[in-house]
Amino acid sequence: MIWKTRRRSEGAGKLCFFEEGQGTPLVLIHGVGLQAEAWSAVLPHLSSRFRVMAVDMPGHGQSPLQESRTLGAFTDRFAAFICALDQPVFLAGHSMGALLAVELAAILRDRIRAIVALNTVFGRTQTATDAVQARAHALIREGAGDPGATLQRWFGANPDDHVKEASDACREWLTHPNSKGYAAAYRIFAHQDGPDAVQLARVSCPALFMTGAEDPNSTPQMSQALATACGGTSQVLQQAAHMLPMTHPKDLSAALISQFSLDPTAS
Amino acid sequence: MEFSLFAHMERLTPDEPQDRLYQDFIGLCKMADEGGMRALWTGEHHGMEFTIAPNPFTTLADVAHHTKNLRLGTGTVVVPFWHPIKLAGEAAMTDLMTGGRLEIGAARGAYSYEYERMMPGMDAWDAGQRMRETLPLVRQLWQGDCAHKGDYYSFPATTSAPKPAQPDGPPIWVAARDPNSHEFAVHNGFHVQVTPLWQGMSEITALMDRFNAACDSHTGKRPKIMLLHHSYVAADDADAERAANELSRYYNYFGAWFQNKRPVQQGLIEEIGAADMAANKMMSPENLARDLTIGTARDVIDRVKRYEDMGYDEFSFWIDSGMTTERKRASLSRFIDDVMPAFA
Numbered sequence: 001m002i003w004k005t006r007r008r009s010e011g012a013g014k015l016c017f018f019e020e021g022q023g024t025p026l027v028l029i030h031g032v033g034l035q036a037e038a039w040s041a042v043l044p045h046l047s048s049r050f051r052v053m054a055v056d057m058p059g060h061g062q063s064p065l066q067e068s069r070t071l072g073a074f075t076d077r078f079a080a081f082i083c084a085l086d087q088p089v090f091l092a093g094h095s096m097g098a099l100l101a102v103e104l105a106a107i108l109r110d111r112i113r114a115i116v117a118l119n120t121v122f123g124r125t126q127t128a129t130d131a132v133q134a135r136a137h138a139l140i141r142e143g144a145g146d147p148g149a150t151l152q153r154w155f156g157a158n159p160d161d162h163v164k165e166a167s168d169a170c171r172e173w174l175t176h177p178n179s180k181g182y183a184a185a186y187r188i189f190a191h192q193d194g195p196d197a198v199q200l201a202r203v204s205c206p207a208l209f210m211t212g213a214e215d216p217n218s219t220p221q222m223s224q225a226l227a228t229a230c231g232g233t234s235q236v237l238q239q240a241a242h243m244l245p246m247t248h249p250k251d252l253s254a255a256l257i258s259q260f261s262l263d264p265t266a267s
Numbered sequence: 268m269e270f271s272l273f274a275h276m277e278r279l280t281p282d283e284p285q286d287r288l289y290q291d292f293i294g295l296c297k298m299a300d301e302g303g304m305r306a307l308w309t310g311e312h313h314g315m316e317f318t319i320a321p322n323p324f325t326t327l328a329d330v331a332h333h334t335k336n337l338r339l340g341t342g343t344v345v346v347p348f349w350h351p352i353k354l355a356g357e358a359a360m361t362d363l364m365t366g367g368r369l370e371i372g373a374a375r376g377a378y379s380y381e382y383e384r385m386m387p388g389m390d391a392w393d394a395g396q397r398m399r400e401t402l403p404l405v406r407q408l409w410q411g412d413c414a415h416k417g418d419y420y421s422f423p424a425t426t427s428a429p430k431p432a433q434p435d436g437p438p439i440w441v442a443a444r445d446p447n448s449h450e451f452a453v454h455n456g457f458h459v460q461v462t463p464l465w466q467g468m469s470e471i472t473a474l475m476d477r478f479n480a481a482c483d484s485h486t487g488k489r490p491k492i493m494l495l496h497h498s499y500v501a502a503d504d505a506d507a508e509r510a511a512n513e514l515s516r517y518y519n520y521f522g523a524w525f526q527n528k529r530p531v532q533q534g535l536i537e538e539i540g541a542a543d544m545a546a547n548k549m550m551s552p553e554n555l556a557r558d559l560t561i562g563t564a565r566d567v568i569d570r571v572k573r574y575e576d577m578g579y580d581e582f583s584f585w586i587d588s589g590m591t592t593e594r595k596r597a598s599l600s601r602f603i604d605d606v607m608p609a610f611a
Contacts, residue, residue, distance in 0.1 A: 072447025079392045107391035109379055197549065198444065198464055201525055202391070204379070229549065231526075 002040050003169035008062050012084035013077035016062040017055040021047030024113070025089040026260065027082060028054045029097030030245075031119075032185045033150070033174050035061035038094065041166070042245050045253030050090065050260070055081065057097070059181015071188050075103045082111055090260045092116040094245050095218065096185060098209075102195040102226075106202035114206040116259050118244050118252070119218040122194030122226050128217055129193070136190035140183045147174035153216075154243045166246040194222070200229040207232030208259045210252075212240030268575040268610045271306035271583045272299040272599070273342055273495055276319040279520060279589040281535060288319070291592040293333050295599060300334035302603030307334070308342025308372055308495075308583055313381050316534040317524055318587060324361040331365035339365055342460070342495075342583075343374035343442050347397040348385050351420055354401065355408035355427040358437060367432035372460055373402055374442035380527045399451055402439065409436040440493065444474070449481035453490055462495035462585070465518045465550055467558025468573075471496075475577045493581040494574050497588065498560040500567050500601035507563065510590070510598070511556035517589045518550040519543070560584075564605035571606065 008016040018036055020043055030038040036054035046052045058074055059065030068074055078100055082089055088111050093101030098117035105115045124132065138145075147170070155167040174182075209223035213236050220236040227234040235255060240248050276285075276292045296307050309326050312318045320326060323341040331339055339361075344354065362369040375394040376382060382389050389397075400417045407413035411426035431437055440460045441452035452459045459478055463470035471494065478492050497514055501507035519539050523529050529537045548554075555561070560570050571582055584602060586595050 070446035070450070072445040072450075075445075076392075076447065083392070107395070109390045110388070111390065196444075197466060197470075201522060202379075204526060204528065231528075 001165075003037050003165065004040075005037060006040075008036070008056070011053075011055070011081045013080035014064055014066060015055050015058070015077055015081045017053050017081075019051060019053045021050055021052050023050050024087065024260075025085050026050035026052045026256075027078075027089050027091045028052065029078065029091070029093040029100050030054070030057060030060070031095030031097050032057075032189050033060070033177060033182050034170065035173055037061075037169065037173075039245055041249035042253050042256070045249065046256060049257065057100075057181075057185060059178050059184055063181075065178065065181045065184060069184050069188075071099070071103065071192055074185075074188065075100060075107070078104055079108055082108060088113045090114055090256075092118065092256055094118040095120070095242070096189045098218075099189070099192060099195055102203060102207075102230075103199055105205055105207065106195075106199040109202075109204060112205055114208075114260055115203075116208045116210060116256055117223075117226065119211045119215055119242050120194065120209055120223060120226055121189075121218050122222040124193055124217070129190075132190045132217070136183075136186045139186050143179050144174060144177050144182060147171055150174060154241070155247070156241070163247055166243065170243075170246070195226070197229065200226065203230040203232070206259065208235060208255065209233070210235040210237065210244065210255055212236070212242060212244055212248075213238050214241040216241075218242065268571065268579065269305040269581040270602075270607055270610075271308055271338075271340070271493070271581060272296070272304055273308045273583045273585040273587070274299075275309055275312075275587050277587045277589065278316040278319065278535075279517075281533070285319070291595075293330065294592070295586060295595060296330050296337065297333055298596065298599055298603070300337040302599075303607065304337065304584075304603070305581065306338035306340050306370060306583075308340040310342045310372070310374075311345045311348070312378070313348075314384055314534060315378075315380065315524060315531075315536075317520060317536065324357050327369065328361055328364050331368060337368070338370055339368045340370035340440070341372050343372040345376040345381065345385075345394075346373050346401050347375060347389060347394040348381075349401065351401045351404040351415070352408060352422065352425055352427070355405045356429075358405065359409060359427050359429050359431040362431040362433055362437050363429050365432075369431070369433070369437040370440065371405075371437050372440045372442060373398065373457075378524060378527065380524060380531070383527075395448070398441075402441070402457070403455055405439070406436060440491075443478070446477045446480060449477045450484070453478070453481040453485050456487060456490065458491040458493070460493045460495060460583075463558075465497075465521075465555060465558065471574065472577065475579065479578070491580040492578070493583055494579040495583040495585055496560045497555075497585045498567065498602065499562075499588075499598045500606060501561065501563050501598070502601070503563065507561050507566075508552070508556065510561050510588075510594075511552040511559070513590050513594075514555050514559060514561070514588055515550055515552040516544065517587070518555065519547055520589070522547065522550060564601055567602070567606050568609045571610070575610070 056063035499510035
């Protein structure tokens, strides 16, 4: 079973992670409501080339929330995690993880060699903003509830085979969340309209913004705009939507390997 | 609403003699003083002709002798470049020399260009961590017999010599952007300075929201918050449009220094061509005309009233722009004569 829960270690910043492979660290940050296993389908393609480290966000998986309630607090914990490693890292993030990846690239200039930001939000419409903030408030007020609507948004109404397995794994994670952690992260994600323009201007490492053509909330136009704002590149995967790490692991792995080989000092 | 001037000696092209640039800067400080502004803020930069300001304490000590009432603020000291004992001592000395007129604006620094020269290997995150360790120590050193053992600094019991002239020391303001930095400032009893840089109302609102959130989670007295923004008070719409173009050019250069990818020679960054500037949509004259505090006196009054209504205590007129001194003086003069009285 691809998505089964794996044993973790604890890293700096009080963040839990599991790892596979050797070489330059490749740190992976999942999105709201999930956990490090979201990367499980991608891991086998990468662990022959990198020391892949899939990290639980604060309040997710086994990483305690502590008092982290702001984007800065989340960023600080990942910064501590990355700074404690023995060399500069490659970094990839999905959705809220992508937001964190951009923030980290801005403030940890020489410690991050390149980033890949997947399904990144940037400049929501008012309608989209109202919708995501309503979901955040509902989550805070009422707790997780049935994840059916979320899963449908992520995986479509009738997912088949592998995608259905992925959807079931997400159902499990969303049905038994650390509710404070989920709510805290969702709140940040709902109120932060993508990476800050000033932070984007600080990003100097190679940056790839990748999304699915059918992702309604982290659109190809957003990824293009992000790439333009920081001198990076963008890529759109056809017939793909929001959950790239789980639905398109092969395409995603190829893109990651390509991006992280662009670095002239790559091992 | 109080008003201050944010100014430095600046250069965008190689031609002007530097003593003239310095006199231009002093001239603006005198205008601010005579015009009744509360303060001058001037900061710290290294190795760049774009903003010439290696030590704000030196500059402020000189400005003190050209002005009478203006409060004199560091806008900002780059805290990670200063040992806490040095920072406390030089601040106290400047406070003494200026008769107790000093205020401290403190930041972690904006430019990786400076980090890689002054402290190779330090990044923005380390710089922030250093600032959080250093700033609380400054007050303790002014009080005296402060011993410290920390991540970045350790020293046996030390007292700042001299002590500041002001009884509790100069007021301290912290440059804040993300929610963490607002929390750090507010929870440590510092005032807050924010700037949306080239951005406009939505960022100005977001910054105030973060400040308010930090104040809500703190039981002490609400500190002050200052908004720093590029301003130009125009004679007419054509003049405002010209200013938007000049500020667009300025922000293109700012962006170039910030990204730190273009070559620099003799402290000047490689010239940016018209085509590259045109391609920078984010900092287009149209965007800046909409977003910066630019317009006729009436327009500027309306904008500043909105900032006041949001809860900003002080508005700082950022005048560094690459404009001629004549244009800067004309704009500042209109601000003092036509805008400030609306807030008296």
